[in-house]
Amino acid sequence: MEWLTLKFVVIAYYAIMNIIGFLVMVSDKRKSIYKRTRTRESTLFLISILGGALGVFLAMHIFRHKTMHNSFVYGIPAILIVHILLISYIVYNYPNLFK
8 A cells, every 4th residue: 555655644634624624614604594503613613723724714715604703814814824834844844754
């Protein structure tokens, strides 16, 4: 299983988490339109912290959902920046880790 490298696992993890983040935001937007029980904001932040910040961010802006909430307007991009910095730090300082 040569294809199953740490690089593949990390990329797959982030891809899956971002798809989940995007879909949960879309689902919450639909729930808000039809006045149904909503997804908790803490759940949306947890998904973002666990790697889905880009998906949540994109869904926020594509569907104009949660764009009036300062905690989302500033919090989600901040989480995304932390993820980018963390991944950049690891890749830069441990280049052999992802070969």
